[in-house]
Amino acid sequence: MSAEAVRVSTRRPPRALFLHQLRSEQLVFWRSREAAFFIFLFPLLLFLLLGSVYSGHYQGVPIVWAVLAGLVGYGCANTAFAGLAIQLVLRRESGILKRLRSTPLPPATYIAALLASTLAVFALQTIGLFLLGRALYGTPFPPDVASFVVTIVIGAAVFAALGTATASMIRSAEGSSAVVNFILLPMAFLSGAFGPTKGYPAVLRAIGDVLPLTYFVKLVNAVYLHGHAVWSQPEALAVLAAWGLAGLIFTIFKFRWEPRER
Amino acid sequence: MHAIEVSGLRKAYGSLEAVREVDFTIEEGEVFGLLGPNGAGKTTTVEILEGYRKRDAGEVRVLGHDPERPGPEFRERIGVVLQQSEMWPNLTVQETHATFAGYYRAPRDVDEVIALVGLREKADARVKTLSGGQKRRLDLGIALVGDPDLVFLDEPTTGFDPQARRAAWEMIRSLRSLGKTVLLTTHYLDEAEQLSDRVAVMREGRIVRVGTPRELTTTDLQTEIRYRQDGEEVVLRTDEPTRVLAELTSAAVARGEELDALQVRRPSLEEVYLALTADEEDSTAEVQA
Numbered sequence: 001m002s003a004e005a006v007r008v009s010t011r012r013p014p015r016a017l018f019l020h021q022l023r024s025e026q027l028v029f030w031r032s033r034e035a036a037f038f039i040f041l042f043p044l045l046l047f048l049l050l051g052s053v054y055s056g057h058y059q060g061v062p063i064v065w066a067v068l069a070g071l072v073g074y075g076c077a078n079t080a081f082a083g084l085a086i087q088l089v090l091r092r093e094s095g096i097l098k099r100l101r102s103t104p105l106p107p108a109t110y111i112a113a114l115l116a117s118t119l120a121v122f123a124l125q126t127i128g129l130f131l132l133g134r135a136l137y138g139t140p141f142p143p144d145v146a147s148f149v150v151t152i153v154i155g156a157a158v159f160a161a162l163g164t165a166t167a168s169m170i171r172s173a174e175g176s177s178a179v180v181n182f183i184l185l186p187m188a189f190l191s192g193a194f195g196p197t198k199g200y201p202a203v204l205r206a207i208g209d210v211l212p213l214t215y216f217v218k219l220v221n222a223v224y225l226h227g228h229a230v231w232s233q234p235e236a237l238a239v240l241a242a243w244g245l246a247g248l249i250f251t252i253f254k255f256r257w258e259p260r261e262r
Numbered sequence: 263m264h265a266i267e268v269s270g271l272r273k274a275y276g277s278l279e280a281v282r283e284v285d286f287t288i289e290e291g292e293v294f295g296l297l298g299p300n301g302a303g304k305t306t307t308v309e310i311l312e313g314y315r316k317r318d319a320g321e322v323r324v325l326g327h328d329p330e331r332p333g334p335e336f337r338e339r340i341g342v343v344l345q346q347s348e349m350w351p352n353l354t355v356q357e358t359h360a361t362f363a364g365y366y367r368a369p370r371d372v373d374e375v376i377a378l379v380g381l382r383e384k385a386d387a388r389v390k391t392l393s394g395g396q397k398r399r400l401d402l403g404i405a406l407v408g409d410p411d412l413v414f415l416d417e418p419t420t421g422f423d424p425q426a427r428r429a430a431w432e433m434i435r436s437l438r439s440l441g442k443t444v445l446l447t448t449h450y451l452d453e454a455e456q457l458s459d460r461v462a463v464m465r466e467g468r469i470v471r472v473g474t475p476r477e478l479t480t481t482d483l484q485t486e487i488r489y490r491q492d493g494e495e496v497v498l499r500t501d502e503p504t505r506v507l508a509e510l511t512s513a514a515v516a517r518g519e520e521l522d523a524l525q526v527r528r529p530s531l532e533e534v535y536l537a538l539t540a541d542e543e544d545s546t547a548e549v550q551a
Contacts (some may be wrong), residue, residue, distance in 0.1 A: 010335035012367050020364040027361075031352035095347030102312055102342040103365040103408070104334070258314070259346075 017109050018116075025117035039083035040121055043075035044128050050194070051137050058196065061225050064137040067195070069224050072126055073217035074193040076155040079122040082180045084114070084163035085170070093173035097257045107257075119156045126152060143227040150230045151223050155216045158240045161247030162212065168254035187213050212243040264323070265290045265412055265443040266311060271320035273306050280306040282467040284320070288460075290411075293434065293444040295458030297451065299539055302464040304447040305345055308416055311445070312342055325412055338367055341410035343401045343418050351390035355381050355400060358389060359407050366408035378436070379403040380429055395426040402433065412443045419453060431456055451532045461531070465539045478534050486529065490522035 012020075029035050047068065054063045091097050100110060133139030142148035166183065170176050188194055190204055191213035197205055208214050215236040222228040222236070230237075266288040273281040281303040288294040296304045309315045310322060313329035313336070322329060327336045349358050359376055363369035376385050379399040384392060392400065398418065405413060415434070419427045434457050437444055448454050454461045455475045462472040471478060484499035487507060500506045503526060514521050 010333075010338060010367065012365070017365065020361075024361045024364070027357065028350045028353060031350075095344060096349060098314070099342070099344060099347045099349075099404075101314070102337060102340065103362065104337040104367070105365045 011104055014106070014109055017105055018113050021105060021110060021113035022116050022120075025113055026120065029117060029121060035083065035087070039079050040125055043071050043078055043125060044132060046074070046194075047071050047129055047132055048136070051133065054195070059221070059225060062139075064133070065139050065225055066221065068129060068133045068137075068139050069220045070193040070195065070217055071129055072152075072220050072224070073155070073191070073213055074188050075125050075129065076122060076152070076216060077159050077184055077188065077193070077213050079125060080118050080156045080159035081163040081166070082184045083121075084118050084160055085166040085180050086176050088114075088164060088167035089170050089176040090173050092167070092256065093259045095259055098259065101257050115156075115160055118160055119153070122156050123152065142224050144223065144229060147223050147228075147230040151219055154230070154237070154240060155219070158212060158216070158244035158247070161244045161251060163247075164255060165247040165250040168251055168256065171260055187211050190214070192217050212240055215239040263290060263326070264288065265292070265325060266294075266445065267321070267323040268307075268311070269321045271307065271310065271322060272318045273303075273310060273315065274318055279467050281310075281317075284464075284467070284469055286462055286469060286472060288443060288445060290443050291438070291441050292459045293438050293446060293457055295454035295461040296445065296447040296464060297449065297454045297461055297535065298447075298464035299449060302539075303467040304464055305416055307464070308414055308445065308447055312340065312414055313337075338408065339411045341405035341408060341413040343398075343405045343413075343415045345416040345420075347401065348397070349389050349400060349404070352388055354386050354388055355392070355403075356385045358400060359403055362404040363407045368409060369407050370409045372407060375403050375407045378406065379433060395422050398422065399426075399430070399433075402430070406437075410442065412445070413437060415444060415446045417447055417449070419448070419450065427453070451530075451535050455531045463535060463538050470538050471534075475531050479528050479531055484529075485526065487524075487526050489524040495523075 011017075029039075050067045050071070051064050054067055056063050058066045088097075101107065130139070130141055134141070166180060167176075170179055190197065190200070190208035191211045192208065193213055197208055200208070219230065219233050219236045219240070222233050223230055264287045266286075268287070269285045271281055271284040272279070284303070284307060286294075296307065298304050306315065310317050311324050311329055313324075313332055316330055324332075325336065325339050327333055329336070353361065355376060356372065359372045363372050373382075373385070376382055379402050381396060381399055381403060384396060389397065389400065398421070402415075402418060405415075418434070419430045422430060431453070434444060434446070438459075444457075446454070446457060458475065460472060460474050461478060462469045463478070464470070484501055485503040487498040487500065487503065487510065489496055489510075498506060498510075507526060511521065
């Protein structure tokens with residue numbers, strides 16, 4: 001037998017492994033009531049609440065449109081950043097990641113499937129937000145769907161990189177959701193995901209000006225509210241790329257598969 | 263071919279030398295027990311063989327691979343039960359096995375493995391509802407579902423009640439009858455004695471003795487002869503039990519006496535183990551007592 005033949009026959013093909021793991025990830029996600037509620041449903045519930053309290057216009061569009069855009073931003077941070085970080089810490093500390101390392105599933109395939117699964121949840125959530133908005137508040141669908149899809153994928157990628165970096169920083173499972181929410185909620189307020197920050201004190205706005213979510217919300221606003229192409233926002237894209245890259249580099253150097261020594 | 267070959271293995275964590283100069287080989291189809299107290303270096307040794315840790319020095323071959331740079335088929339052929347690990351709490355036993363089966367090119371039948379580890383009635387139960395012993399059997403099931411040639415079991419029965427332990431032993435024996443090679447770490451002596459073809463006793467990062475359970479108990483400590491004379495217990499320890507016993511009994515027969523409560527016993531593995539792993543002064547005391 002040639003070396004090539006041996007290699008082909010000794011492992012399941014990468015695509016089959018990827019699809020198998022993607023299915024498992026989806027099963028694991030939807031089986032967990034906590035994940036399904038706090039990660040998937042929570043932004044939709046917030047939309048129900050905020051959509052019914054705000055009225056009037058903002059930046060020349062009905063304010064409920066802006067609420068929807070902000071919640072797409074919040075949903076992205078909630079799913080790809082917070083949800084992913086907490087899940088990864090729990091799996092690392094319970095030994096699941098370590099156990100998976102001794103199987104033939106390649107680490108890159110595992111990460112790819114986990115990210116694809118996270119993106120799928122976020123995409124479904126975004127579709128849910130638009131359907132809910134359409135049905136209850138008359139919000140339109142994105143004018144340029146292609147640009148909007150690209151926006152969503154960029155956001156998911158940047159926040160997933162920050163999620164894995166944060167997971168690498170958190171040392172124990174007990175504190176993980178507290179730490180993550182301590183980052184997520186102030187970030188959501190300061191970045192304008194829950195409404196305009198114009199009335200905030202200057203120091204808070206200055207903090208907001210460096211947060212990745214601020215620029216993602218700007219990007220969603222530009223593409224959704226004003227019909228701009230995603231590439232027309234170089235500043236937002238550059239800041240997001242910098243955050244994403246920082247998260248990725250931190251992850252590459254600090255990510256661990258094994259629980260802390262006990 | 264050897265399933266595992268280790269020579270001159272060393273590993274330190276900072277200033278702590280966890281493994282200092284370890285050598286052993288395990289044959290294909292053998293059940294090999296690595297025995298020793300906590301902190302003796304068992305888990306570090308096993309995790310180096312599994313590919314989790316890098317060694318500082320020494321040669322290691324596992325199924326012909328260097329576990330630090332394994333070929334693609336290495337992980338197809340090993341099964342691992344870690345000392346501590348949990349699985350996704352909301353998947354069922356069946357789904358967990360099916361998930362792991364999907365990682366392997368030629369897995370075993372999932373339902374068959376679930377039955378083998380005794381979880382058939384729990385197949386549709388979520389993992390979080392299992393007892394500690396059942397979770398451990400799940401760990402064993404997912405280690406076997408890829409149909410490995412070599413199985414690492416790191417303290418597989420810790421926390422089991424005696425009945426669950428016997429059941430796990432049966433499973434491990436059935437692995438041997440399937441021709442699997444098993445590396446078992448344990449701090450239960452009876453477990454090592456019951457299951458292993460050979461046992462290595464580790465202490466402070468070194469293997470202090472290796473052999474079959476019988477070899478360890480016949481070569482390491484003297485045979486004990488006990489009897490009662492004038493209401494007092496007499497204990498003799500000897501390397502030549504046949505000669506000593508013959509002299510003792512022929513003398514008694516010549517005197518027309520009966521040796522009350524006469525016993526001849528080999529030391530148990532436990533006694534050998536305690537002597538090997540105790541501090542030097544203690545071990546002398548133990549042997550001489």
